[in-house]
Amino acid sequence: NAGVTQTPKFQVLKTGQSMTLQCAQDMNHNSMYWYRQDPGMGLRLIYYSASEGTTDKGEVPNGYNVSRLNKREFSLRLESAAPSQTSVYFCASSEILLGSSAGGFPSKETQYFGPGTRLLVL
Amino acid sequence: EDQVTQSPEALRLQEGESSSLNCSYTVSGLRGLFWYRQDPGKGPEFLFTLYSAGEEKEKERLKATLTKKESFLHITAPKPEDSATYLCAVQAVGDDKIIFGKGTRLHILP
Numbered sequence: 193n194a195g196v197t198q199t200p201k202f203q204v205l206k207t208g209q210s211m212t213l214q215c216a217q218d219m220n221h222n223s224m225y226w227y228r229q230d231p232g233m234g235l236r237l238i239y240y241s242a243s244e245g246t247t248d249k250g251e252v253p254n255g256y257n258v259s260r261l262n263k264r265e266f267s268l269r270l271e272s273a274a275p276s277q278t279s280v281y282f283c284a285s286s287e288i289l290l291g292s293s294a295g296g297f298p299s300k301e302t303q304y305f306g307p308g309t310r311l312l313v314l
Numbered sequence: 315e316d317q318v319t320q321s322p323e324a325l326r327l328q329e330g331e332s333s334s335l336n337c338s339y340t341v342s343g344l345r346g347l348f349w350y351r352q353d354p355g356k357g358p359e360f361l362f363t364l365y366s367a368g369e370e371k372e373k374e375r376l377k378a379t380l381t382k383k384e385s386f387l388h389i390t391a392p393k394p395e396d397s398a399t400y401l402c403a404v405q406a407v408g409d410d411k412i413i414f415g416k417g418t419r420l421h422i423l424p
Contacts (some may be wrong), residue, residue: 306357307357
């Protein structure tokens with residue numbers, strides 16, 4: 193039981209290049225999330241997927257696209273990387289969408305995070 | 315605009331010295347408040363969910379409390395292994411987005 197895995201761990205890109213960050217979970221969770229973390233800015237939600245087949249924008253979606261490939265996998269794509277996208281990217285999953293049960297099933301809303309992908313855009 | 319402010323930015327305590335971390339929030343209506351722990355170079359670890367004022371949750375040496383304007387993370391008799399950054403986040407009614415504070419870096423000296 194690996195939990196949430198992310199690939200790659202590190203990546204260096206040149207401005208304008210594209211890449212896909214991969215995320216997979218083996219906990220049979222319905223909901224998945226992509227965050228970025230920058231010094232002094234804290235964690236910010238990029239996109240999330242409440243369940244297989246659905247995706248929604250978070251706080252900072254511009255410059256990114258996502259695909260919920262199946263229940264296990266949720267990928268994040270940078271079509272044309274910019275230096276402002278230099279960051280650490282975290283994927284997370286939860287059995288049900290955070291906040292969706294209004295406290296009725298808090299344990300089902302617990303998020304599990306991957307180890308992160310460190311991306312540098314030159 | 316929904317906001318989350320955590321204080322202090324950093325806190326150094328001696329082992330066994332109890333203290334509290336603060337998370338002040340401004341949202342039109344609170345759906346949920348969440349606490350996380352993050353160790354350097356790792357992903358966050360989900361700690362607590364709080365949904366209504368007056369609610370309390372405990373885990374080992376940590377206790378989270380919630381009022382209508384803020385949440386406290388109380389740490390009792392901390393140990394060096396409690397050293398980490400503690401993150402607070404809120405979710406507003408009618409919105410799935412999760413807004414994070416910048417965190418409090420906690421360092422427990424042996």
